[in-house]
Amino acid sequence: MKDINLLHIIISLLGIMGIVSLNAVLVVWLERKTAGRMQFRHGPMEVGFHGILQTLADGIKLVSKQLVAPNHADTALFILAPVVSLVPIFVAMMPIPFSSTMLAHETDTGLLLVIALGLLNTLGILLAGWGSDNKYGLLGGTRAVGQILAYKIPLLLTVLTIVIMAGSFSLREIALAQHGIWYAFIQPIAFLVYIVCIVLETNRSPFDMAEAESELVAGFHTEYSGMAFSMFFLAEYSYMFVASALATVMFLGGWQGPFLPAPIWFVLKVYFFLFLMIWFRWTFPRVRIDQMLMLGWKVLLPISLINFLITAVVLAL
Amino acid sequence: MITNYVHEIVKGTGSLLAGMKVTIKAMFSRTHTVQWPRQYLVLPERFRGHIELVPAKTTGFPKCFACGNCARTCPSKCITVKGKKPEGAKKKSPTVFLLDFTKCSLCGLCVESCPVKAITFSKDYSLAGALKDDFSNMDLLSKLASPFSSHVKKEESDG
Amino acid sequence: MDNFIFKVYYLSFAIVLAQTAAGGVLAVAAKNLIHCFLGMVVALIGVAGLYYHLGSPFIALMQVMIYVGAVCVAIAFGLSLTRKAGEEGLKPLTPIALIPVVLPAGMLAATLKGLSHLEKTGIPRKLDESAIGWHLLGKYLFPFEIISVLLTMAVIGAVSVALIRRREQNGNI
Ligand code: SF4
Ligand code: SF4
Numbered sequence: 001m002k003d004i005n006l007l008h009i010i011i012s013l014l015g016i017m018g019i020v021s022l023n024a025v026l027v028v029w030l031e032r033k034t035a036g037r038m039q040f041r042h043g044p045m046e047v048g049f050h051g052i053l054q055t056l057a058d059g060i061k062l063v064s065k066q067l068v069a070p071n072h073a074d075t076a077l078f079i080l081a082p083v084v085s086l087v088p089i090f091v092a093m094m095p096i097p098f099s100s101t102m103l104a105h106e107t108d109t110g111l112l113l114v115i116a117l118g119l120l121n122t123l124g125i126l127l128a129g130w131g132s133d134n135k136y137g138l139l140g141g142t143r144a145v146g147q148i149l150a151y152k153i154p155l156l157l158t159v160l161t162i163v164i165m166a167g168s169f170s171l172r173e174i175a176l177a178q179h180g181i182w183y184a185f186i187q188p189i190a191f192l193v194y195i196v197c198i199v200l201e202t203n204r205s206p207f208d209m210a211e212a213e214s215e216l217v218a219g220f221h222t223e224y225s226g227m228a229f230s231m232f233f234l235a236e237y238s239y240m241f242v243a244s245a246l247a248t249v250m251f252l253g254g255w256q257g258p259f260l261p262a263p264i265w266f267v268l269k270v271y272f273f274l275f276l277m278i279w280f281r282w283t284f285p286r287v288r289i290d291q292m293l294m295l296g297w298k299v300l301l302p303i304s305l306i307n308f309l310i311t312a313v314v315l316a317l
Numbered sequence: 318m319i320t321n322y323v324h325e326i327v328k329g330t331g332s333l334l335a336g337m338k339v340t341i342k343a344m345f346s347r348t349h350t351v352q353w354p355r356q357y358l359v360l361p362e363r364f365r366g367h368i369e370l371v372p373a374k375t376t377g378f379p380k381c382f383a384c385g386n387c388a389r390t391c392p393s394k395c396i397t398v399k400g401k402k403p404e405g406a407k408k409k410s411p412t413v414f415l416l417d418f419t420k421c422s423l424c425g426l427c428v429e430s431c432p433v434k435a436i437t438f439s440k441d442y443s444l445a446g447a448l449k450d451d452f453s454n455m456d457l458l459s460k461l462a463s464p465f466s467s468h469v470k471k472e473e474s475d476g
Numbered sequence: 477m478d479n480f481i482f483k484v485y486y487l488s489f490a491i492v493l494a495q496t497a498a499g500g501v502l503a504v505a506a507k508n509l510i511h512c513f514l515g516m517v518v519a520l521i522g523v524a525g526l527y528y529h530l531g532s533p534f535i536a537l538m539q540v541m542i543y544v545g546a547v548c549v550a551i552a553f554g555l556s557l558t559r560k561a562g563e564e565g566l567k568p569l570t571p572i573a574l575i576p577v578v579l580p581a582g583m584l585a586a587t588l589k590g591l592s593h594l595e596k597t598g599i600p601r602k603l604d605e606s607a608i609g610w611h612l613l614g615k616y617l618f619p620f621e622i623i624s625v626l627l628t629m630a631v632i633g634a635v636s637v638a639l640i641r642r643r644e645q646n647g648n649i
Contacts, residue, residue, distance in 0.1 A: 037344040045352060077510065108605060112537040119545035123517065126552050130510050142556040148549050169534075169605065192330075283340040284333065299326060 012104030065226035077131030082231035085124030099262030132223035140219025150296025151200035175254025244273035381435035387427035496522030
C-alpha cells in the first residue's frame with residue numbers, strides 16, 4: 001500500500017481522460033471517413049481539415065442538448081446507466097502498457113482487471129434498457145445480456161491460452177514474453193477467436209443486436225439524448241480502444257517494434273484493430289440473435305476449448 | 318460430420334474475407350460524391366432544369382419578343398409573359414416573364430413552341446429557396462440584361 | 477505520510493463496507509425486481525472491494541468477473557423474461573426477516589470470539605497469485621476436483637432436464 005503515489009495516479013487519470021476523449025474523436029472520424037470511402041462517399045469534409053473536427057462539433061451540440069427522461073422511466077436507473085457504462089473505462093485503462101514503463105498502474109493481474117471491468121458495460125446497457133421504460137430499450141438490454149453469455153466463455157478461454165503461454169496475468173509480462181515472435185503467429189486460432197470475441201464484446205456490427213437500428217430504433221439508448229447519449233457513445237469507443245489494446249498486448253507484442261518509439265508502435269497496433277472493427281462494421285450485415293448464439297456456443301466455444309487443451313498439453317510436454 | 322463442421326467454418330471465413338476485399342477495394346477507389354456547392358456536376362446535354370430565356374448573341378437582351386406562344390401552349394399555364402416595344406425597336410421585348418415552377422412539369426412544350434427558340438432548359442440544379450415565391454414566381458428576366466432602363470422594368474413587374 | 481495513507485485506507489475500507497451493506501439492504505428490501513438486482517450487483521462489487529482491501533486483488537477481480545459478470549448476468553437474463561418488475565419503494569419489515577439478520581450476526585460474533593487470541597495486524601500483505609494455483613493443484617487437489625465433479629453434475633443435469641422438456645414438447649406436436 002505504500003507504493004501508492006497520489007501524484008502519479010492523478011496524472012495518469014488525467015492522461016486517461018485525454019486518451020478517452022481524443023480516441024473517441026479520432027475513431028468516430030475514422031469510422032465515418034472509412035464508411036464514406038467504402039460507399040464511394042467522402043464522409044465528413046466541412047469542419048476542420050477533411051472534417052477532422054466534426055466529432056468535436058457534434059460533441060458540443062450533444063452537450064448543449066437537454067436530457068429528457070420518459071414519463072414512466074425509472075429516473076435513478078436512467079441516469080445511473082450511462083455512468084455505469086463509462087466509469088469502469090477509467091479503471092480498465094490503468095494497467096494498459098503503452099510502453100514498458102508508460103502505464104498508469106502496474107499490477108500482476110492487469111489482464112483480469114481489464115476483462116472484469118469490461119463486463120460491466122453490459123450491465124450499463126441492461127440498466128439503460130430497463131430504466132428507460134421503452135420496449136425497444138428493454139429488448140436491446142436483454143439482447144446484450146444474451147450476447148454476453150455467448151462470447152464470455154470463449155473469450156476467457158482464449159485469454160487463458162495466452163496466459164498459460166506467457167505464465168503471467170500482467171500485461172507487461174505478456175507483452176515482454178513475445179519478444180521473439182508474436183503470439184498471433186504461434187496462436188492464430190486464438191487470435192481469430194479473440195477478434196470475433198472483441199467485436200461481440202464491444203457490441204459492434206455485425207453483432208450490434210443491442211442497438212439494431214433497423215429493428216429496435218436505437219435499442220438500449222433509444223430514449224437517451226444529450227450528454228447521457230454521448231456518454232454511451234464515448235463508452236462504446238473507449239471499450240473498443242481497451243479491447244484493441246488487450247489484443248495488441250496479447251497477440252502483437254504490445255509496444256515492441258523496430259525504429260519507432262514504443263508508444264507510437266502501441267497506438268499504431270491498437271488502431272490496426274480499431275480499423276479492423278470499423279472495416280467489419282461496414283462490410284458485414286447484422287446477424288440474427290440465434291445466429292450469434294450458434295456462433296458463440298457451437299463454433300467459438302469448442303474451437304477455443306480445443307485450442308486451449310492442445311496448448312496446455314504442448315506446454316506441459 | 319466433423320469434416321463438414323470444419324469445412325463450414327473455413328468456407329464461412331473465406332466468404333467473409335471476400336466481402337472484406339470488396340469493401341477495401343471500394344475504399345481506395347474514386348468517390349462519386351460531388352462536394353456541392355464547391356463543385357458542380359457537369360450535366361449532360363439534354364438535362365431538363367427549369368426553363369430559362371436565351372439571350373441574343375449580339376446584344377445580350379432576351380431573344381423573346383413576347384408573342385405569348387409559350388404561355389398559351391403550356392399545359393399547366395405556368396408562364397406569364399408581358400411585353401412592349403422599347404423605344405426605337407421594331408419588336409416587342411418582355412417586361413415580365415414569370416415561371417411558376419411549382420406547377421411546371423418540365424414537359425418541354427414551351428421550348429418546342431417558341432418560334433425564335435428563345436427558351437431552353439437550364440442546367441441550374443441548385444435551387445434551394447426559403448420562400449414559396451422563389452419557385453412559384455421565378456423571374457426569368459432577372460438573369461439577363463434588359464433593353465429597358467431598370468426603373469421601367471421594376472415598375473412593370475410591380476404592376 | 478504513512479499515517480495519511482493509513483487514513484485513506486481506512487476511509488476507503490469504510491466506504492466499501494457501507495456500499496456492501498447498502499447494496500445488501502437494497503437487494504433484500506426493494507420491491508422492484510431490477511432494484512433488487514442492482515442492489516445485489518452493488519453488494520457483490522463491494523465484496524470485491526473488501527477482498528481488494530484485504531490484500532487479494534486476484535480474488536477481488538475473480539469476484540467481479542464471476543459474480544458480477546456471470547452470475548448477475550445469468551440472473552439478469554432470467555429477470556428479462558419476467559413479466560412484471562414490481563412497483564416502487566421498499567418492502568415492509570416482517571419479524572421473519574430477523575432470522576437472516578440474527579443468525580449470521582451470531583455466527584460472526586462466535587467466530588470473532590474464537591479468533592480473539594490472534595494479534596491485530598495492520599494492513600494485510602498482498603500474496604503471490606501463483607501460490608493460489610500451486611495450492612489448488614497440490615495440497616487441495618481433492619476438494620478442487622470434487623467441486624469440478626459437482627459442477628459437471630449440475631451441467632449434465634441441466635442439459636438432461638432441457639432435453640426431457642424438449643422431447644415432451646415434440647411428443648405433443
Ligand atoms: S415545360 Fe411544359 S409545363 Fe413547364 S413551362 Fe414549359 S410548357 Fe409549361
Ligand atoms: S414563345 Fe418565345 S418569343 Fe413567344 S413569348 Fe414565349 S419565349 Fe417569348
